[in-house]
Amino acid sequence: MLRIGSEAPPIKVESWLRGQPLTNFQPGKVYIVEFWATWCKSCVAAMPHLVQLQEKYRDSGLQVVGVAAREKAPTADEARVTLDAWLTEKFANLNFRIAIDHTGEMNKLWMEPSSYLGIPSSFVVDCNGHIAFIGHPMLLDDVLPRMFKRTWRPRHEAKATNTKRIAGNQGEARERALTKPIYAKLRPAMEAGDWKTALSAVEEGLALMPDKIEFRVTLANLLLHKMHDTRTGLPVMRQLVRDAIDKRDEGWMAMAIRQLFDPAKDTSHLPRAERFAMGKDLSEHILALNPPKGDSHKFLSYGAVAQYYFESGNKERAIQLIELALRSLDHPKPMQEEAKQYLVPPLLQALANYKGEKACYGDLCSAPQNQSPETVKARPPKET
Numbered sequence: 001m002l003r004i005g006s007e008a009p010p011i012k013v014e015s016w017l018r019g020q021p022l023t024n025f026q027p028g029k030v031y032i033v034e035f036w037a038t039w040c041k042s043c044v045a046a047m048p049h050l051v052q053l054q055e056k057y058r059d060s061g062l063q064v065v066g067v068a069a070r071e072k073a074p075t076a077d078e079a080r081v082t083l084d085a086w087l088t089e090k091f092a093n094l095n096f097r098i099a100i101d102h103t104g105e106m107n108k109l110w111m112e113p114s115s116y117l118g119i120p121s122s123f124v125v126d127c128n129g130h131i132a133f134i135g136h137p138m139l140l141d142d143v144l145p146r147m148f149k150r151t152w153r154p155r156h157e158a159k160a161t162n163t164k165r166i167a168g169n170q171g172e173a174r175e176r177a178l179t180k181p182i183y184a185k186l187r188p189a190m191e192a193g194d195w196k197t198a199l200s201a202v203e204e205g206l207a208l209m210p211d212k213i214e215f216r217v218t219l220a221n222l223l224l225h226k227m228h229d230t231r232t233g234l235p236v237m238r239q240l241v242r243d244a245i246d247k248r249d250e251g252w253m254a255m256a257i258r259q260l261f262d263p264a265k266d267t268s269h270l271p272r273a274e275r276f277a278m279g280k281d282l283s284e285h286i287l288a289l290n291p292p293k294g295d296s297h298k299f300l301s302y303g304a305v306a307q308y309y310f311e312s313g314n315k316e317r318a319i320q321l322i323e324l325a326l327r328s329l330d331h332p333k334p335m336q337e338e339a340k341q342y343l344v345p346p347l348l349q350a351l352a353n354y355k356g357e358k359a360c361y362g363d364l365c366s367a368p369q370n371q372s373p374e375t376v377k378a379r380p381p382k383e384t
Contacts, residue, residue, distance in 0.1 A: 012105045043119055305321055
């Protein structure tokens with residue numbers, strides 16, 4: 001087992017793409033060994049944060065080492081060439097080392113013994129060559145200042161942190177083992193438009209994990225939007241709405257309301273009165289849980305709530321909610337620019353559509369692409 005307080009394993013990689021090779025951990029220096037991949041959105045979003053940490057603590061002896069150990073490519077050479085080109089395009093002025101390992105050796109030495117299965121994942125190696133922290137890179141803002149002020153106590157942190165992390169990751173490993181064969185059937189069926197096979201796969205998944213939100217939302221989406229089976233799909237949707245509200249879970253409620261008010265979905269076959277009743281219920285509970293005057297992030301759910309108000313005819317309220325969602329990207333703490341690249345466009349497009357004019361956020365602008373709800377004619381429901 002690799003835990004807080006353990007001696008750091010060696011760095012064994014195939015090649016170094018940025019910076020000088022690191023052969024061993026030097027006494028007196030602190031290292032962040034960051035496991036990441038180009039296909040991992042949260043990994044990419046964390047990269048600028050690591051750049052900032054390297055710059056901020058360089059004089060204190062910090063060295064960041066990025067390890068790309070999960071690049072998806074048929075061969076090591078292809079992985080290396082692709083990663084090198086990606087780094088040149090996305091992070092031309094990167095200020096820390098990047099290594100690539102296509103053999104799986106780094107995963108065996110670091111990730112697997114630590115029971116930390118997901119990426120991005122950060123391992124902090126202290127000035128004595130021991131593991132001082134294992135976790136998400138966004139937590140480093142708390143860890144590093146305490147390390148350099150010598151108020152970080154690895155043994156004190158280790159007991160609770162190791163126990164919680166190992167238990168959580170063991171649960172995650174069990175869940176992955178259960179869901180892997182389900183997704184192996186579900187994804188190709190969805191891509192091929194084979195809705196019956198997809199339905200069978202997701203029902204199999206729900207038999208194993210009846211409260212997994214991804215499966216429940218996929219079931220509602222298949223029945224309502226792919227198969228247009230409202231007779232079966234509406235009871236599924238009603239139960240999803242009730243459970244999301246009972247759980248007081250903003251994420252669940254946001255995923256539920258998107259099935260009803262996603263502008264990319266054709267909802268003309270759904271009973272209008274019931275769709276809007278469920279939308280109203282979800283919107284009110286989301287806003288009660290995450291009120292407009294609060295400082296918490298609003299970009300995850302406010303877009304869907306805004307669409308409900310827009311279709312209800314309350315355009316001013318819809319615009320206000322989208323503007324709040326955009327502002328929450330910088331409050332209470334600014335989000336990394338790479339993360340904004342994924343979050344801003346749909347919010348900005350909605351704002352432009354609601355206003356009927358070009359809307360901008362920083363250097364990014366969107367033009368309106370649809371009509372106001374008053375001018376959209378309802379289409380007759382499709383037969384199921």
